[in-house]
Amino acid sequence: MTMRRTSVVGCRNAEGADADASDAAAGKECGEVGGEAHLTENMVCTLGAARSRHRTVAKDIPRGSARSPGSWRWQSGRRRPTTRCGGVIQAWCAAHSFERFPTPHPPDDSCRVAALVDEGTTMLGGDGRQRQLAALREIKAIATESDRNKRCVEATPGAVKFLVSVVVQSHAAASTYTSARSDDDLLDSVINSRMSTSSPEEEALGVLYSLKLSEPTLRRILGKDNGGFLDTLASVLLLKAMTSAMPPERLGCRPRRRSIRSRTPLRYRWRAFLEEAGEPDDEASAAAAAAGEEQEDDAVASISRQRLARRSLYTPTPAGSGTHPYTCMAAARVGLVSVSVSHALHASSSSPSLRPPRLRLPPYLPRHHHHLLPTFPPNYPRPSSAAAARLRASATMSQAAGNPYAAELAAAKKAVTLAARLCQAVQKDILQSGVQSKADQSPVTVADYGSQILVSLVLKMEAPASSSFSMVAEEDSEELRKEGAEEILENITELVNETIVDDGTYSIYFSKEGILSAIDDGKSEGGPSGRHWVLDPIDGTKGFLRGDQYAIALALLDEGKVVLGVLACPNLSLGSIGNLNGGSSGDQVGALFSATIGCGAEVESLQGSPAQKISVCSIDNPVEASFFESYEGAHSLRDLTGSIAEVHESYLGNLVFECWQKLGVQAPPVRIDSQAKYGALARGDGAIYLRFPHKGYREKIWDHAAGSIVVTEAGGLVTDASGNDLDFSKGRFLDLDTGIIATNKQLMPSLLKAVQDAIKEQNQAASPL
Ligand SMILES: Nc1ncnc2c1ncn2[C@@H]1O[C@H](COP(=O)(O)O)[C@@H](OP(=O)(O)O)[C@H]1O
Ligand SMILES: [Mg+2]
Structure with a gap:
């Protein structure tokens, strides 16, 4: 019966009937014969025709379809007949x-997997490395084809052990290697190991990852914690955990990196690498600082060498004590920064003897860590072309x-932009987390310092x-250097x-030490000579916490005088806030005020609209x-501001009993936080x-320098209560004993009098007599 049906198929094929249908039918028939090769003469022409049909049909099968219509499928990048049908035909x-x-x-x-394992096991060193790589790639191709194949690879005796041993052996090989190479070569090899196409250990990890190993296998490997199996497995499990948390488009692709090799000296590449691994090289930084500019490279090289020898990046570190190189690799691959091995172990086992998780996922997790270039402060690279061009254009126009x-x-x-x-990112976080109601104001602190550093x-x-x-700024690093x-x-640092x-x-890329030293840039005392930047990184901290107004206020003092000021007010409406108690009128928010001595004041949106001249109101x-x-x-x-501004009347019946008219302002006060008040005044909102x-x-x-020049350049006046100009040349404080x-x-004379x-x-009211 089978033969008869096959011959029918054969006739249809020979007659040029629909190829897919005939292939499907042929596949069904072959399945029924169970692979037997007893074919009638009838089948000679049938299969001969089928063979040429197969070639034609194969061309039309879309790439990537694991199992194409009929008896064809994709495998190892080529179209193949299905096993059952193909077996009969073959x-x-x-x-x-x-x-x-x-x-x-x-x-x-x-058998094929076993052969590949054998081949891979004997191929070590020199040319053998390439062949081992080829064997691993083939195993990977087999394993990724189907779940059944994965189980088959896992079940092949010695396969998992071989894969793990590739990783472990590479550790040992790298240890010897580290002591035999020059620092520069060594560093290049470490850094570039993640940028080259792939290595046997990466392929082996890839296969282990894709296998979705069964629990008994995992336990077997965990049980034999000799020579780094445990760390290896931890890395694989971690990779699994991380990849399952990642969107699919991020899996399997390496992060794009700029080549840090060609353009930067050794010390920067070394630091950048360690930073990425979550191990800031403070020791090297300190040595470099002590050595001075010329010997810096040498000093860092020698420290780097010691570190490599002491706890090589390629030798496994004890669980939980540091970052495993493969963890770094895995983390780099999926875009995370650094995750401790102990977390992976914890995640992979319920054993109470293992340390608790120490997954470092900071609240402000960097999305990309691919821009790993010199740490702050020396030799800053210049800005990228577009932004630099914008800056230059704006400077040229002003000039x-x-x-x-x-x-x-x-x-x-x-x-300030x-x-x-x-600051906007942090404020959003604060408002979402409701942290403003708690005593812990650390998010504000983070934003304060972060703003100052930027x-x-x-x-x-x-x-x-x-x-x-020289910069006179509100924050210094003293608190940050304290324990806790x-x-x-x-x-x-992350933010x-x-x-x-x-x-x-x-x-x-800032290291932690770089962060601290950048904060301390603001420790200047200012004074009457020279140039000093004056910064309030977040003016109106309380408003910032409430989700209201705040400003980043920056001014330049030249020989004791404020010559320039900018105020970034991220929550200030671009429209007038005159009678709205600082609230937004629904307009776009985010105003950037600026002024330079003798050149007037301007406002633009923080998003970058063209600047517009502003002036104070002309009310008299x-x-x-x-x-x-x-x-x-x-x-x-x-009570004082009220008594200055208002008409004060008391009544006795219908009679006005008392009446003091100082200024006679009738509108209620507009109460807002920060130097946004100066900005709003400068554009005539009040x-x-x-x-x-x-x-x-x-x-x-820093609470008045930027704001005061914005107002004066907009045509206004800013004085103390006696009518004197504010004096910014006295150091960090204004020498005032009354108000501002x-x-x-037009209004200043009557205001001063009031x-x-x-x-x-x-x-008088306060004096006893
Ligand atoms: N008791 C006080 N009297 C006057 N100003 C004070 C004050 N306590 C703090 N400030 C300053 O007032 C600034 C806020 O000003 P405003 O009241 O206009 O919003 C604060 O700036 P920071 O928020 O930067 O600390 C702070 O420097
Ligand atoms: Mg302030």
């Missing part, structure tokens, strides 16, 4: 002296408009270095690096004026800013 071909079909060894053939601080202005804008991006980085990169860099601050330092990578302008009748003050009641005496701190409070220069007032030129009257009254 048997017949052999019996009748026909040339065999070009079929590979069957993928699920355990053409006669701005002597054009380059500094462009740098300052770039600096980048810092604002970081500003200092950009200024050092972009602003012309007329002399040594490790986590926050780590978060800052800053992530922001730099996202921005894409600089190929810089106080009744029409509105005034700004701090949102925080503790920052300004509200007419007056009043600030009267409690007695004894000393105003800092700001308004336009202020002095109110202060006099207050003093």
Whole structure:
């Protein structure tokens, strides 16, 4: 019966009937005969025709379909007949002296796997490495074809052991290798090992990963923890865990890296590599700093060599004590930074003797760590072309408009814009996590430091270095250097690096030490001579925590005078906020105010719209004026500001009993946080800013330097309560004992009078007589 049906098929094929149907039928028939090769004469023509049909049909089978229509499928990049049908055809071909079909060894053939394992086991060193690689690739191709093949590979005696041994042997080989090579060669080989096409150990790991090993096999390997099996398995399990957490498009592709080999000296490549492995090379950095610029390379090389010898990157580290090279490889492959081996072990076993998980997944996890170039601070690379071109264009335009601080202005804008991006990300996190209600304000601290580091980085990169860099800023690294601050330092490092990578302008990667030293760039005392940048990295911290207004405020002092100021206000509406208590009017938010001495003030959107000139309002009748003050009641005496601004009336029945009219402002105060008040005043949203701190409070220069020049360049005036200009040349503090007032030129005389009257009254009320 079988023969009859086959001959029918054969006739249809010979007559040129539908090829897919005939192939399917042929496959069915062959299945029924169970591989027997007893074919009638009828089949000679049938199979002869089928063979030529197969060639034709094969061309039409779409690539990548594991099992194509009929009796064809893809295997090892070629079209093959299915095993059952192919077996019958091949048997017949052999019996009748026909040339065999070009079929590979069957993928699920355990003998083939065993042969490959044998081949791979004997091939070590020199040319053998290539052949071992080829054997491993073939095993991989077999294993990835189907789950059945995976089980077959796992079940092949010695296969898993062989795969694991490839990894373990490579450890031992690399240990010997490390002591025999020059530092540069060694480093190149370590770094490039992840960039070259592939290595036997990577292929072996790949196969182990794809096998989805059964629990007994895993236990067997874990049980034989000699020579690094355990670490190897941990890495594989980790890779599995990580890959299962990754979107499919990220699997199997190496992260794109810039070649750090050709352009950077040894010390940077070494540091970058260790940073990526989660092991900042502080020892090398310290040695380099002590050695000075010329000997820096030598000093780092020698430390690197010692470290390689001491706990080689290629020899397995004890579980939990550090980062395993394959963990790094795996992590790099899926885009993570560093994960400890102990976590993988913990994940793979319920044994209580194993250490608890130590998975380092920081809250601000860098998406890419491919830009691993020199650590801050020396020899900054220049900005990437597009961003640099934008900066240059903006500087050139300002210069053409006669701005002597054009380059500094462009740098300052770039600096606060980048810092604002970081702050916005953190504020979003804070608001989502509800951390503002807790005592722990560490996220704000992270943003404060992060903002300061980015500003200092950009200024050092972009602003012309007329002399040594000096910055008076709110933060220093003292707290971060204390015990217990490790986590926050780590978060800052992650966040800053992530922001730099996202921005894409600089190929810089900060180590923790780099972070600390960048923060300390802000330790300058300022003063009357020279140039000093003045920075408040987040002005209005309380507003920042509440999700309200805050500003990144940056100014430049030249010989004691503020000559330039920029204010990034990420939450400030681009439209007027005059009567909205600082709330957004629904317009786009994110304003960047800027001013240079003698050149006026401007506002643009933080997203980069063209800048527009701004000016303070021209109101000259106080009744029409509105005034700004701090949102925080503790920052300004509200009874005083109220008595300055308002009409105060008391009634006795219908009779006005008392009436003091100082300014006669009728609108309620607009209360917002930070120097955003100065910005809003400068563009005419309101007419007056009043600030009267409690007695004894000393105003800092970074709380007013940028804001005051934005207002004065917009045509306004900023003075103390006696009408004197603010003096920024006295160091970190403003030398004031009364408040600060700001308004336009028309209103200033009446405002000053009202202020002095109110202060006099207050003093009289306070005096015992
Ligand atoms: N008691 C006080 N009186 C006046 N100003 C104070 C103050 N305590 C803190 N500040 C300053 O007021 C700034 C905020 O100003 P505003 O009240 O206009 O939002 C704070 O800046 P930071 O938030 O940068 O610390 C801080 O420097
Ligand atoms: Mg401040």
